[in-house]
Amino acid sequence: MQAINISLNRYRYLRIELKDLSWDDIIDEHETIVQFAKQGKKKELGEQILKHLEMVDRDLDTIVQAFPGYFEHDA
16 A cells, blocks of 8 residues: 555656646546535545546656656566
8 A cells, every 4th residue: 555655646746747737627626525525425526536536547648758767667
């Protein structure tokens, strides 16, 4: 679990460094997650959390291309 957390922290740090990736989507998703949690909407909350986590997949190629030295590549 700690290895996953370290990888996510690296991803977050590198994403911050890329000015081309918008923060608006992240902020909107966080606000929606908080609202669903406050409203007790468990199903919608779970769906929104999954959508938010999928952002890693959406942005990963851009981050790897910008910072290839931070990632291992299969030969």
